[in-house]
Amino acid sequence: MTAVSPLAPxxxxxxxxxxGVELSAAAAGVRYGAGRVDVMLASxxxxxxxxxxxxxxxxxxxxxxxxxxxxxxxxxxxxDPGAAVIVNAGNANAFTGAAxxxxxxxxxxxxxxxxxxxxxxxxxxxxxVIGEPLPAERITAVIGSLAAGLGSACFEDAxxxxxxxxxxxKGAEARARIGGTxxxxxxxxxxxxxxxxxxxTMLVYIFTDARVERGPLQxxxxxxxxxxxxxxxxxxxxxxxxxxxxxxxGAAGNAPIARADGPEAAELxxxxxxVMTDLAHQVVRDGEGATKFVEVSVAGAASDSDAKRxxxxxxxxxxxxxxxxxxxxxxxxxxxxxxxxxxEADRDRLGISFGGLPVAENGRVSPRYRxxxxxxxxxxxxxxxxxDLGLGAGEFTAWTCDLTHGYIDINADYRS
Amino acid sequence: MTAVSPLAPxxxxxxxxxxGVELSAAAAGVRYGAGRVDVMLASxxxxxxxxxxxxxxxxxxxxxxxxxxxxxxxxxxxxDPGAAVIVNAGNANAFTGAAxxxxxxxxxxxxxxxxxxxxxxxxxxxxxVIGEPLPAERITAVIGSLAAGLGSACFEDAxxxxxxxxxxxKGAEARARIGGTxxxxxxxxxxxxxxxxxxxTMLVYIFTDARVERGPLQxxxxxxxxxxxxxxxxxxxxxxxxxxxxxxxGAAGNAPIARADGPEAAELxxxxxxVMTDLAHQVVRDGEGATKFVEVSVAGAASDSDAKRxxxxxxxxxxxxxxxxxxxxxxxxxxxxxxxxxxEADRDRLGISFGGLPVAENGRVSPRYRxxxxxxxxxxxxxxxxxDLGLGAGEFTAWTCDLTHGYIDINADYRS
Numbered sequence: 001m002t003a004v005s006p007l008a009p010x011x012x013x014x015x016x017x018x019x020g021v022e023l024s025a026a027a028a029g030v031r032y033g034a035g036r037v038d039v040m041l042a043s044x045x046x047x048x049x050x051x052x053x054x055x056x057x058x059x060x061x062x063x064x065x066x067x068x069x070x071x072x073x074x075x076x077x078x079x080d081p082g083a084a085v086i087v088n089a090g091n092a093n094a095f096t097g098a099a100x101x102x103x104x105x106x107x108x109x110x111x112x113x114x115x116x117x118x119x120x121x122x123x124x125x126x127x128x129v130i131g132e133p134l135p136a137e138r139i140t141a142v143i144g145s146l147a148a149g150l151g152s153a154c155f156e157d158a159x160x161x162x163x164x165x166x167x168x169x170k171g172a173e174a175r176a177r178i179g180g181t182x183x184x185x186x187x188x189x190x191x192x193x194x195x196x197x198x199x200x201t202m203l204v205y206i207f208t209d210a211r212v213e214r215g216p217l218q219x220x221x222x223x224x225x226x227x228x229x230x231x232x233x234x235x236x237x238x239x240x241x242x243x244x245x246x247x248x249x250g251a252a253g254n255a256p257i258a259r260a261d262g263p264e265a266a267e268l269x270x271x272x273x274x275v276m277t278d279l280a281h282q283v284v285r286d287g288e289g290a291t292k293f294v295e296v297s298v299a300g301a302a303s304d305s306d307a308k309r310x311x312x313x314x315x316x317x318x319x320x321x322x323x324x325x326x327x328x329x330x331x332x333x334x335x336x337x338x339x340x341x342x343x344e345a346d347r348d349r350l351g352i353s354f355g356g357l358p359v360a361e362n363g364r365v366s367p368r369y370r371x372x373x374x375x376x377x378x379x380x381x382x383x384x385x386x387x388d389l390g391l392g393a394g395e396f397t398a399w400t401c402d403l404t405h406g407y408i409d410i411n412a413d414y415r416s
Numbered sequence: 417m418t419a420v421s422p423l424a425p426x427x428x429x430x431x432x433x434x435x436g437v438e439l440s441a442a443a444a445g446v447r448y449g450a451g452r453v454d455v456m457l458a459s460x461x462x463x464x465x466x467x468x469x470x471x472x473x474x475x476x477x478x479x480x481x482x483x484x485x486x487x488x489x490x491x492x493x494x495x496d497p498g499a500a501v502i503v504n505a506g507n508a509n510a511f512t513g514a515a516x517x518x519x520x521x522x523x524x525x526x527x528x529x530x531x532x533x534x535x536x537x538x539x540x541x542x543x544x545v546i547g548e549p550l551p552a553e554r555i556t557a558v559i560g561s562l563a564a565g566l567g568s569a570c571f572e573d574a575x576x577x578x579x580x581x582x583x584x585x586k587g588a589e590a591r592a593r594i595g596g597t598x599x600x601x602x603x604x605x606x607x608x609x610x611x612x613x614x615x616x617t618m619l620v621y622i623f624t625d626a627r628v629e630r631g632p633l634q635x636x637x638x639x640x641x642x643x644x645x646x647x648x649x650x651x652x653x654x655x656x657x658x659x660x661x662x663x664x665x666g667a668a669g670n671a672p673i674a675r676a677d678g679p680e681a682a683e684l685x686x687x688x689x690x691v692m693t694d695l696a697h698q699v700v701r702d703g704e705g706a707t708k709f710v711e712v713s714v715a716g717a718a719s720d721s722d723a724k725r726x727x728x729x730x731x732x733x734x735x736x737x738x739x740x741x742x743x744x745x746x747x748x749x750x751x752x753x754x755x756x757x758x759x760e761a762d763r764d765r766l767g768i769s770f771g772g773l774p775v776a777e778n779g780r781v782s783p784r785y786r787x788x789x790x791x792x793x794x795x796x797x798x799x800x801x802x803x804d805l806g807l808g809a810g811e812f813t814a815w816t817c818d819l820t821h822g823y824i825d826i827n828a829d830y831r832s
Contacts, residue, residue: 059755059763095751095763097780130748131781318734318819319827326828332546335511339475347475347511364513365547403734405824411735412742412820 007285007293007381007401008168015155015173015186019209020045020249024149025161026142030135031090031128038089039139040153040161041146042205043115046082047250050123051218053225055242061094063124064241066104070120085123085205085245086111086139086146087162089190092241093126093134103136110140114147125203125243127190128164159188162203165410166190166286172278174271176210178264181254183210185271189279191286202229202283204244206275210268211250212257219260220269221246228276231308232284232399233315246272284399289406292324294383294399300351301394306343310387311398313341321403324383329374331359334385349390356384423701423709423797423817424584431571431589431602435625436461436665440565441577442558446551447506447544454505455555456569456577457562458621459531462498463666466539467634469641471658477510479540480657482520486536501539501621501661502527502555502562503578505606508657509542509550519552526556530563541619541659543606544580575604578619581826582606582702588694592626592687594680597670599626601687605695607702618645618699620660622691626684627666628673635676636685637662644692647724648700648815649731662688700815705822708740710799710815716767717810722759726803727814729757737819740799745790747775750801765806772800 017023025040032038044050052071054064086107093100108122115122126134153161159169173186191202212220221244229244250256257264285293296315301307314320317337323330331352338345348363355377358366377383383402441456448454460466468487470480502523509516524538531538542550569577575585589602607618628636637660645660666672673680701709712731717723730736733753739746747768754761764779771793774782793799799818 055755057752057755058757058759058761059751059766092748095748095776095780097764097778099780130751131776318823322824322827325824328828332508332511335475335546336473339471339473341474343474345474348513350475360511360547362513364511364515403824404828405821407734408738408741408819408821408824411738412744 004167005286005290007290009282012156012159012169012171013173015171016184018184018186018207018249020048020251021207021247022150023153023155023158024146024151025153025157026146026149028088028138028142030088030138037157037161039086039142039146040158041086041111041150042084042158042207042247043150044083044207044247045249045251047080048083049212049214049217049248049250050083051214051221051246053222053244059095061092061126061241062096062100062104063093063126064243066108067123067243067245070123073120081117081121083121083123083247084111084115084117085125087125087203087205088139089162089164090128091126091132091134092128092130094130094241096131096133099133103134106136107139110143114143123245125241127162127203127241155186155188159190162188162190164190165288168286170279170282170286172275172282174274176267176271178210178254178257178267181252183208183252183254183268185275187275187279189283191283202242204229204279206246206272208246208248208268209250209252210248210257211252211254212248212268216257216260216265217246217248220265220272224269224273224276228273228280231397232280233312281399284401287401288410289404289408290401291404292381292383292402294324294385294401295397296385296387296400297397298387298389299395300389300391302344302392303394304396305394307394307396308398309341309343310338310345310389311396313337314385314387315398315400318403321400324378325402325404327375327378329354329359329371329378334387335360338387344391345389346391351388351390353386354378354384355380356386420583421702421706423706425698428572428575428585428587429589431587432600434600434602434623434665436464436667437623437663438566439569439571439574440562440567441569441573442562442565444504444554444558446504446554453573453577455502455558455562456574457502457527457566458500458574458623458663459566460499460623460663461665461667463496464499465628465630465633465664465666466499467630467637467662469638469660475511477508477542477657478512478516478520479509479542480659482524483539483659483661486539489536497533497537499537499539499663500527500531500533501541503541503619504555505578505580506544507542507548507550508544508546510546510657512547512549515549519550522552523555526559530559539661541657543578543619543657571602571604575606578604578606580606581704584702586695586698586702588691588698590687590690592683594626594670594673594683597668599624599668599670599684601691603691603695605699607699618658620645620695622662622688624662624664624684625666625668626664626673627668627670628664628684632673632676632681633662633664636681636688640685640689640692644689644696647813648696649728697815700817703817704826705820705824706817707820708797708799708818710740710801710817711813712801712803712816713813714803714805715811716805716807718760718808719810720812721810723810723812724814725757725759726754726761726805727812729753730801730803731814731816734819737816740794741818741820743791743794745770745775745787745794750803751776754803760807761805762807767804767806769802770794770800771796
């Protein structure tokens with residue numbers, strides 16, 4: 001359909017399997033034409049702990065409600081039987097009423113039976129069109145072959161299976177040393193439009209062979225989400241289906257991480273942050289119609305939350321994003337977006353730079369500003385906007401892309 | 417530059433002069449080429465009371481800060497000498513530091529001298545490019561001829577003088593009967609992009625010959641702003657310069673309106689609401705690149721403020737707005753926008769209709785929904801989206817336009 005984003009990485013990173021995780025993928029014909037691989041299954045070994053973060057939408061899709069309910073129960077008091085996640089593209093199973101709940105039960109129930117797991121250890125996601133009944137029978141029809149094929153797919157295959165308007169598959173990996181043991185973290189993601197704070201249309205599955213108890217696993221994931229996936233925006237829209245799941249199989253055999261604030265957790269956190277930041281950036285790089293990757297760094301705010309308000313206000317501004325598309329160093333629009341953010345700001349202390357070049361300071365254009373230098377920076381593929389509010393120590397960095405004709409083309413036609 | 421919006425009214429309304437108000441307009445060459453009329457002056461008779469509402473931006477432009485300061489002082493304790501407002505297009509005098517304040521003082525001071533008014537009874541606005549010094553001397557150079565020409569311009573001339581990316585001049589009028597006296601209300605506006613709640617880039621000047629005390633005048637204006645100018649959005653961006661000024665000359669000779677809650681005030685309020693709603697709709701109809709006028713009505717919310725959150729979330733959603741541009745009855749995106757609004761919502765009580773046609777009810781697609789009917793409505797120029805949250809009595813109506821290639825064209829090139 002669409003050409004690969006000009007901001008895409010050169011290639012999917014070489015990602016070795018993660019101990020205790022087996023993947024497979026299949027073409028179920030959920031919506032796309034014959035042969036398009038549109039379902040992926042991941043199976044995790046006994047002992048796996050699971051953590052998750054989900055969309056805050058009040059109109060959450062059926063699979064999201066199901067994941068949340070299952071995670072809130074956890075696996076306490078029973079020998080942990082492992083876990084699995086099945087994901088389809090083409091249909092979001094959102095706003096589908098009771099039939100949507102039934103469809104989730106059918107799909108996860110069939111996986112549970114095939115893998116001999118309790119039903120509440122099988123998670124699922126669906127992405128694609130909203131409001132049309134999910135043809136669950138097309139998915140259940142391929143679960144036998146998905147189960148039989150476990151181990152035959154790599155992370156890139158799984159990442160490709162869950163693409164919708166994505167123009168490239170998204171993956172990342174990292175390693176950490178925990179008490180002498182090397183552990184691995186690998187993740188895949190999908191998402192290109194409807195991306196905004198609070199987990200916009202994004203599906204992310206991260207796997208590690210580290211052994212981590214459930215409490216610290218969830219703490220690490222929730223904490224890192226704020227400055228990674230909740231720091232990106234494509235269009236300010238929030239999906240009904242956003243899901244971030246983290247599976248820790250424990251197969252690496254390290255001494256279990258029991259607290260989120262110890263040195264072992266810090267090592268794992270570093271690897272997780274690397275994978276989550278990398279995937280979040282890839283989602284922005286695949287923003288619908290994107291031709292520029294934009295970093296908006298805010299410092300000097302009265303608080304971190306004020307800094308985030310300013311950063312997201314700038315990153316979500318259609319006027320800023322169209323100016324970037326037009327390669328116009330239109331810093332007046334940045335001033336506008338700072339002003340409308342609602343955060344504490346003092347016009348006469350505000351400083352702005354583009355690509356490290358001073359643009360505005362002390363409430364007016366910088367005497368060092370040269371339009372031709374700023375214009376040269378705007379022609380690059382990676383744009384850096386830095387804002388210093390001159391008030392306090394609060395800071396936040398957000399990432400976004402420009403707003404182009406490509407976005408309109410994709411979204412005026414695609415029935416998402 | 418751009419063709420007239422396809423949503424423009426057939427013609428500027430025939431608007432008779434308002435007693436006690438004289439207008440003139442001139443070409444000062446602030447930014448545009450020779451001959452473009454870019455400054456307008458309105459002079460109001462002695463006894464005029466003035467009310468105002470301004471942008472909430474933290475980076476308010478110099479003229480806005482000046483207007484606010486002057487209005488907060490008022491004219492108490494002295495025989496009211498009248499009032500004037502001077503407005504230029506081409507340069508917003510925003511983010512211009514101390515030079516910006518000096519430019520406002522130069523321009524308003526020159527008007528005060530020419531019209532023999534105290535300096536604090538002369539208001540001003542500037543609209544156009546942000547961050548470039550206002551060439552005040554070009555404006556002061558034409559103030560003599562503006563003052564000499566008072567009474568020579570009509571409302572349409574004044575509305576044309578303050579246009580920037582507007583494709584048509586905006587005006588409206590209404591009458592009311594107050595204690596046996598007919599009073600008139602007439603207003604002009606400019607604004608086409610950077611329009612959002614909290615008075616986005618919009619300049620509005622309303623004149624009435626009604627006699628109204630300052631307290632009730634301000635109350636009426638502030639109250640009506642919430643459901644008129646603060647209920648429209650083009651792109652969610654908020655300007656540094658938004659100004660709404662209301663001048664009541666008292667020349668109609670009615671018994672003074674001294675309270676905002678009496679029957680006389682209600683009559684005036686009705687006429688003001690008509691003018692303000694009409695002007696607000698015209699601003700949306702001139703939304704940059706707009707091809708559809710969209711009304712988003714929310715009912716059944718837990719509160720009016722929740723209803724507004726939902727209405728503005730839908731009206732600001734790029735995905736909803738691009739779907740409308742594509743004439744796609746993509747109600748799934750409306751569900752998404754309801755969900756992300758943050759307002760109380762219950763997916764299983766949500767009802768949606770397009771152009772009065774039921775689309776979704778009770779958390780799923782309506783059994784009465786027929787895609788071809790909804791698709792036919794989407795081909796119209798005026799789109800109505802109705803949302804019933806099924807929770808309470810809160811309601812709000814917002815107006816917006818679609819998001820098209822035209823918006824990108826205008827904003828990737830225009831240095832605003």
